[in-house]
Amino acid sequence: MEILFVLGFFLMLMLTGVSVLGVLAAVVVATLVMFFGGMLMLMIKLLPWLVLAVVVVWLWRAWQKPRLPTADRRYR
Numbered sequence: 001m002e003i004l005f006v007l008g009f010f011l012m013l014m015l016t017g018v019s020v021l022g023v024l025a026a027v028v029v030a031t032l033v034m035f036f037g038g039m040l041m042l043m044i045k046l047l048p049w050l051v052l053a054v055v056v057v058w059l060w061r062a063w064q065k066p067r068l069p070t071a072d073r074r075y076r
Helices: 002-015 020-063
Strands: none
């Protein structure tokens, strides 16, 4: 579906008189902006799960009692 948007964008810029080089530059810039915007939104979307994982690990370690080394009774 996104390819239709890109093709429509390309066509509209060509119909308004923008050169092919300008159209390609606009497509490249738009691709980069959308890529970094998507990565930022993905990071924001996954941030609560990352925080949840850190809290679970912290609680797990807090509940685990440290094991003291015990003397091995086989060796006297």
